[in-house]
Amino acid sequence: MTKIIFHIDVNSAYLSWSAVYSLQHGGALDYRTVPSVVGGNEENRHGIVLAKSIPAKKYRIMTGESLASARKKCPNLLVIPPDYKYFMKSSNSMMRLIYEYSPIIQRYSIDESFVDMSHYKDNYMEIAMELSNRIKKELGFTVNIGISENKLLAKMGSELEKPDKVHRLFKTDLPIKLWPLPVRNLFFVGRKTEEKLNSRGIYTIGDLANCEREYIKNWLKKPCEQIWEFANCIENSNVKDYKSPVKSMGNSTTIAFDVDSRDEAEKVILGLCEMVGMRLREANFRGYVIAISIKDSELVSYRRQKKLDAPTCNTNTIFYCAMLLFDELWNKKALRQISVRMSDLVDNFSYQFTMFQAYDEKAERLDRAIDDIRKIHGNGAIHRACFLDSRISPVIGGVMEDEEYIMMSSEL
DNA sequence: TCTGGGGTCCTAGGACCC
DNA sequence: TCTGGGGTCCTAGGACCC
Structure with missing residues (x-):
């Protein structure tokens, strides 16, 4: 039986959602009608284009481009800061609406999903139009819908012509x-x-x-x-309506200034390890492999990793290993970005503790107690003394704790 | 193009084993 | 030590996705 797959893609997602938010809160200008982008904070050196309006696209502004370069192309460019919490809400609202049409949804990223619509026989076009119109009317933004017999063509179809389009693309096309x-x-x-x-x-x-x-x-x-x-359009994976197991967890940060002392690098790494450890414990994972990577002020990256004898989720262990790796890796050049990642994950339930393996129960209890305080009172509620009077944040990383952030799978 | 942050997968080369 | 062949594991680096 031929499948019918929809690929639903929000047009300029971050920008559209920001525009809707602004209009709903009394803003007079619809950002989508002028050259505008959603972009990070330039003072913190996060100044890149995350999403662009269609008028901005006419200036050949590209996603991922620096804001400085985008402004050169379009001097009166409007730059809107991102609001990830609101983006998640918008994404979730859309998902709820799509669920009314099918339970088989693969949420591919915050603004893209594959939906199995095979149960609609000949009227799938009407359904696509209805869904598209409802999103526009009820949520205020537009989507592209690609329809095909497999996920690849559905995705390619939704990208053929933008915005606000429904496009069929079958193998014969x-x-x-x-x-x-x-x-x-x-x-x-x-x-x-x-x-x-x-x-x-x-x-x-x-x-x-x-x-x-x-x-x-x-x-x-x-x-x-x-x-x-x-x-050749050979692709027949199913719409995966389940979460594929996570393979690694890591956080990185571009520091607002170049880091040229070991002391400051150490604080950044500690801040990152705090976040990585918290996330591992929250998900009930431990990792065998710890990796650190750095990018110097000339934008050259280096990476170093090490497999541990026993998997860990302990902040101090991660931090200690990260620093060993860092000292082997760093050539004293000023640093722009640092990242810490744990991989080779095992979950706590399938991982067998044996008396031969190092396992510090006290350390884990302490970690979890701190996690609980931070969950209730925020990450700033408790931190290590070395961060007093420091310009470096004690917990660093962008993944939100309560709102479940949507992760890409990078495969179909 | 003075370039963020979260991921996944693949490859090559080296070390080591029998 | 003018040195085979198969396998596994580990590490560094790169490419891609949103």
Whole structure:
């Protein structure tokens, strides 16, 4: 039986949601009608474009670009700060609405989802229009809906023309609608892969599709074999209406100033370890592998990781190991960004404690007591003395504790 | 383009084992 | 020590997604 999959994608999500919020709170200007972007704080060196309006797009402003560069392209650009809590709320409202139409939803990111609509037989177009209109009317923003028999084509379909469009894209449309497009438009073809493909005369999705599979595979290895399959529309994964198990947890931060002393780097790392440890404990995970990565002021990154003998979720252990790695890694150049990540996770229930493995029950109880205080009174309620009079925050990282933040899976 | 923060997966090379 | 072959594990780096 042929499946019917919808891919629903909010148009300029962060920007649209910010516009709706502003209008609902008495704002007179609809940000979507002027050149505007949602962007981070430039003073803290978080100044990049997170989302752009369609008028801003006309100035060739790109997501991920620095705000300074965006302003050069459009001097009177309106820059709106992000409000992630509100974005989550908007996303959740949309999800509730979609659930009225199908229980099989894969929330792919904060603003994208795949929905299995196979139970609608011939009237799926009307359903798509109804859903799109309801989101517009009830929630105030527009979406693109791509419809197809698999997730890949649904996603490609929703990207064909924006905004506020419903687009069908079936396998039979492949040669006409998809193959003439630049190969870069294909899911999983990024800048590097595009360059490689171009270097051998492959410019369109059709060029790639018509290559020999073995040729691509031998040349560019496994990831590109999948890209070849995508170009030929070979993709049949199900809409996953469950959470795939998390593989790693980490936090990173770009510091507002260059860090050139070990002492300050240590505080940043401690702040990050506090967050990573808290998140691990909250999820009842421990990790075997701890990784630290740094980016210097010239934007060059280095990484170092180490596998532990026993998995841990203890803040002090993570911090201690992170510092060992940091001291091996750091070449004394001023640092712009630091990150700490734990991977090779095991959950507390399946992990067997044995008397031979180091396990500090007292330390864990202390960690959890601090977690509880922070959950009730906020992260600032309790912190280590070394952060007194420091310009570095005692708990660093962007994942919200209570609101469950939507994570990407980066695969279909 | 003075470039954030959260992830996932793959590959190559080295160490080590038999 | 002019040195095989298969396998596993670990680490560093890179590419991609939103």
